[in-house]
Amino acid sequence: MLALGLVAVSVQAQQADVRAAKRALTEYQVDPNASKAKLKEAVAAILPDPSGEDVSDPAFYVLKGEILNLLATQIVTVKQTGFGSLEELPQVDRVAVKAFNALTTAVEKHAQAINSPAYLLSDALNGIQEAQAHLYNFGIYAFEVQDYGSTYLNFSSALAAHEILKKEGRFSVLDDALDLMDHKYVTGMAALKNDMPEAARPLFEDLYRVKYDKAAVYEALYTINASGEDADLETAYQYLKAGREKYPGEVSLMFAEINHFLKQNRLDELIDKLKTTITREPDNLTLYLTLGSVYDNLYQRESSAGNSEQADKYFDQAFTYYSQSLEKDPTNFDALYSTGTLYYNRAASLTMTLSEMSGDFSAAGRGQFEAMEAEVFAAFDKALPYFQRAEQINPNSVETLTALKEIYARKNEPETSKALDQRLENLQHGGTYETSFFNE
Structure with missing residues (x-):
């Protein structure tokens, strides 16, 4: 008996909330300007879902959807007209989605009920039509503040509303085929x-x-x-x-x-694609840099394989496209850094060959070693001005300072190399520079 009494109290409490929501809604509708508090009362009363017998009653969900739709209307009015204050209204997160979900539940409960009156289904569908417009508006509001999760939730709910309305033979704002496609997009x-x-x-x-x-x-x-x-x-x-x-x-x-x-890594196929694109976008520096990078990669691949003749051809092509980008913009950091890196990598590759030659102490061997050494220094010398100009544009580039430090060390200029190393350490510990080392 005690358990039955507790259940009865629970049901009565929930029913009292529904009555309170209806009463507050009616009072608000009579005078919305003078009784904003009544809207808050109505919203507070219907936000918990019912318990006990009312859990299957579609009328509650229709009421909940109606109140939340009303709140959504007030929010849209304030946003569109600038009159009133959003702070005066009840604060409900994703209000249009909650209104739609309540009305969808009402349709489901109506279908499950044995003797649910037809007007409840009609009221629920009317509410879904109203909610659909709110879902679009609130989706736009979310998109404007880059809240893409809420944007998707509102827009996808509007699509779901369209499906329900079409199933029931009702009008939907997405009835036009192009409007529907635009909304899906x-x-x-x-x-x-x-x-x-x-x-x-x-x-x-x-x-x-x-x-x-x-x-x-x-x-x-x-x-x-x-x-x-x-x-x-x-x-x-x-x-x-x-x-x-x-x-x-x-x-x-x-x-x-x-x-x-x-x-x-389908670099060979990519070349034709890039060349075709350059003919259509001749002023796009990124295309020249990308094509230069592709040839740079091919150069390194052939160089590693020992195909020096083919490697040299790819090297020249890489330099050509990097140079073309610099002709269009001499201050482009990426183009300067990439050109410097092209020569730097060539010098590094030749250094490995030089190391292999160091064990030959014959006269011919020494001659070949010295010729290769001169080629290494020439490549570093060609890389240097590009890195210097790149550092002048971006004095906070760790990669540029690293390359410069190594080049000056190889040129036997320890003071400059040490100064660059100090700047590099400062950057690596979170420091920054407003001026270039080469402008000081």
């Missing part, structure tokens, strides 16, 4: 920005199937399939290839393809 982009590739996948796959006219769809599908533990680069590239064929002038797809070949 922004929802998918929000998912990607929030690092949710699997949530984005079905949205972009739908857009791909209906040939939605945006190049970003192909890039998104490439990114989704090329990422993660289950990356499928072959499938990813098929999407990228289709996008390149459909949008041959789209720069973002060009760079995605370039990065694809770079990641796979």
Whole structure:
């Protein structure tokens, strides 16, 4: 008997909350300006889900959705008109999503109930139509502050609302096919920005199937399939290839393809891609630097394999493209540093050969050693001005200072090498420089 009494009290308490919510809602609707506190009372009363018998009552969830929709309307009004204060309103996180979830639950409870009146389903669907508009607005608000998780949650809920409304033969703001595709697109982009590739996948796959006219769809599908533990680069590239064929002038797809070949170390194939892209983007310094880097990598590969003739050809090509980027922008740090590194690596490679020759003490051997040594110093000398100019542009580059320190040490200028080493140590311990060593 005591247990039954406790259950009865619990149900009555919950029912009292529902009555309080209805009463507060009615009083607020009569005079919303004079009774803002009543809206707070109504929200506070319906936020806990019911217990006992009311847990299956769709009426409660319709009421909850109605109150939260009302709060969402007030928030949108303040944001759009600038009148009133958001601080005066009840503070409910993701209010539009909670309104939609409550009304969705009402539809589910109505379907499960035996004698639930038809007007409850109609009220719930009306509420979902209202919530759908709020979901879009709150998704936009979240996007504006780069809260992509909330953006996705609101936009995806609006899509779910569309499915429910269509099933019940109701109007949806996404009835127009193009509007629906646009909404799927922004929802998918929000998912990607929030690092949710699997949530984005079905949205972009739908857009791909209906040939939605945006190049970003192909890039998104490439990114989704090329990422993660289950990356499928072959499938990813098929999407990228289709996008390149459909949008041959789209720069973002060009760079995605370039990065694809770079990641796979397919450097020979990449060269033609880059040259083609340069003809379309002749002022894009990144393309020249990338192509120079590709030739630089090929030079190092052939040099390591002992193919000196082919290595020299690749070296010259790398220098040519680095130089072209410097012709367009003589102060480009990356171009200066890359050119210096090209010569520096050549000198380092020759130094290894020089070390192997050091054991030959014959006259011919000494002659070859001295000739190679001169070539090493010549390469370091050619690297030096590029690193100096790079350091003048960015005096806080650890890599540049390291190279300069080593070059001056090899040139037998210990004071300069030591001074550069001191600057390097300062950077490595968190220090910074406003002026260049070579401008002091």
